[in-house]
Amino acid sequence: MDDSPLTFLDEELPDAESVADTDAPPSLIIDDADRYSRLRLIPWWRQERLAAARVLVVGAGALGNEVLKNLALLGVGTVYVIDLDDVEPSNLSRSVLFRTEDGGRGKAEVGAQRATEINPDVRIIPLKGDVITDVGLGLFADVDVVIGCLDNREARLWVNRQCWKVGTPWVDSGIQEIQGVVKVFVPPDSACYECAMTERDYQLLNLRYSCPLLRRDQIMEGKVPTAPTIASMMGALEVQEALKIIHGLPVAAGSAMVFNGVTNQFYTTRLPFRPDCLSHETYPKPIELPLGALRPVADLFAAARQTGLAGPLTLALERELVVSIDCPRCGWHSEIHRPRTRVSQAESICPTCNEPAQPEIVSALAEDSPLATRALADVGIPHYDIVRVDGVDESAFFLLAGDRGWLEAGPQETPNHPMRA
């Protein structure tokens, strides 16, 4: 390795033994017909691990494009990508996978298509939807690592809590102008995203919760200006950390890697671990039920009883449900049945009195509720979710495994955001 450009780093480089597993040792034969031949020369590299890996990418904007591109180059076996938005002209200066003619198509769908062109070995499943309301916890449990390519605190906090519940590592990034940060979180022991949240972060989140219903565009944290160069740097760093997690190599869990592109300063800082952090709830392994989100809530209660859960049963709604909106003045009543984050402020204005009416918001559903006859999807439970049912003195966790086919079927639509043909 005398001609290595990184001889000064040799002591730091992991060797083949660093990857503790029973995988076959890397082949020493260089086969130029093998797409991955140069990667296999890295002593600790296990292409088979990458081919077997499953990764969830949350967001298909500037960062998400770079992450998808790199996951495709690496030959990661299965990638899920979720994004709510469509491609717009303003995305084209920062998104390597988008073209002018893609305008109006879903970002996740276009990103998946173009990344598959880079490497057809990789199966990329696009989901058009909101990570909070449209995709179940089962997906977070199934993947090896989640890569956050997000632009708002609310979604990051949600992803963080989901990952902690099921013990899945996640990598987060934030970029602005030509600065960026990448954070790696490994449950249950590392500091998490919420551990490092400041009072100011909570204030910005509480702005939303202090008002019963706020429009989605009001909770977005504005359009942050970013250069494509920082998106590709931070997106690459995110994927490189994911690569290490997939190989079982050590990562700087609970740390932030901060790059100041103005002064070219790069440093790593440990995030504080807060023992009382609200994100640290972990779920036991769920019981798999052959039910999907389109089945009635009552079927879930019946199945829960069969597993031995006793007493009056209650279904926890992790996504608070707006059941209806009522005007106390004139008696106007509007049925909603959508998660709180999905209800616009305009919907809560009484059309007669032209003033805000009162939403009825529930966070749990009893067995005798009239809503129990409705589908799980109608009370805000997404496909392939893991749900908690509380009995009189114990709780049980159930995976809606009946939705596994829905998830694996290919280009996806979610109940609230149908994909266009």
Ligand SMILES: [Zn+2]
């Ligand atoms: Zn925490």
Ligand SMILES: [Zn+2]
């Ligand atoms: Zn009214």
